[in-house]
Amino acid sequence: MLTLLTVGASYGQGISAEVINAAGNSHTQNNITYEWSVGEMTVVETMENSRLSLTNGFLQPVVIGFFNNNVYKVFPINILTPNGDGINDTWVIKDIEKYPDNEITIFDRSGRTIHHVINYQNDWMGYLKGKPLEEGTYYYIIKLRKNNKADHIKGFITIVN
Known part of the structure; x- marks a missing residue:
């Protein structure tokens, strides 16, 4: 309970x-x-x-x-295991398609931007410049816009190789 x-x-x-x-x-x-x-x-x-x-x-x-x-509702999964088994191979944000004017920024622990995209399509596989990122924790900001209103969500994602 x-x-x-x-x-x-x-x-x-x-x-x-x-x-x-x-x-x-x-x-x-x-x-x-x-x-x-x-x-x-x-x-x-x-x-x-x-x-x-x-x-x-x-x-x-x-x-x-x-x-x-x-507030806006999306449900980011906080684990990414890009090992090709079809489970958690891409970072999924459930219901992100409801906000096509979304903006995603992912940072490493030093605050460097490692991924930035507008209109995210649940397709990021934990790569930077064509190479897989190291195992660890990364941080994100999801900006959502709809009907001239905006909100943002902050959180973390853990990559396990």
Whole structure:
């Protein structure tokens, strides 16, 4: 069972419990949607909202996302294993096609831009200038624009070769 704790503008606390099952689930409370799913042979678990991001290593993780219902929703996968097996070979951002005017920038840990594209098509394989990047953690900014409004999402992606 997963217990969700939210803090509202009045700093009052609300607690709700939801059951995690193999198919995943979602729960909405105080205009925030909590979504989770059980990963398949994934290496990390990420819990993230606009103020906090926690990551733990697990073989079969529960991946939890917190989303404010008033902002854009895309779901970037935070693992890339470009080994040609057809699983996580490209960096997938679920629902990115809903925002064709998107802009993606990926940085290394030194802050250097290693990939930048407008209208990302879920096709980046973790390469820089035709060569595979080293294993490690990289950081991204996803800029989303739609109907003269804009938002951005920041996060990380781990490359495992």
